[in-house]
Amino acid sequence: MIERENLKQMLKKLITDTENDKIKSAEQMIETMICELSDNQRIGRQQKQVTNAIDSYK
Secondary structure (H helix, E strand, C coil): CCHHHHHHHHHHHHHHHHHHCCCCCCHHHHHHHHHHHHHHHHHHHHCCCHHHHHHHHH
């Protein structure tokens, strides 16, 4: 569910950036999406590692 919310926020940001002319081409939008998705995956892995570490101390 968290991942779904993260994707929703990413798309809202992309739309806003496009409307505000921060993103001016399809290529730039794709590059931004790839970076955002990579960051979300990295954060997800880190959150899972923290959760696993906490669970191992219980």
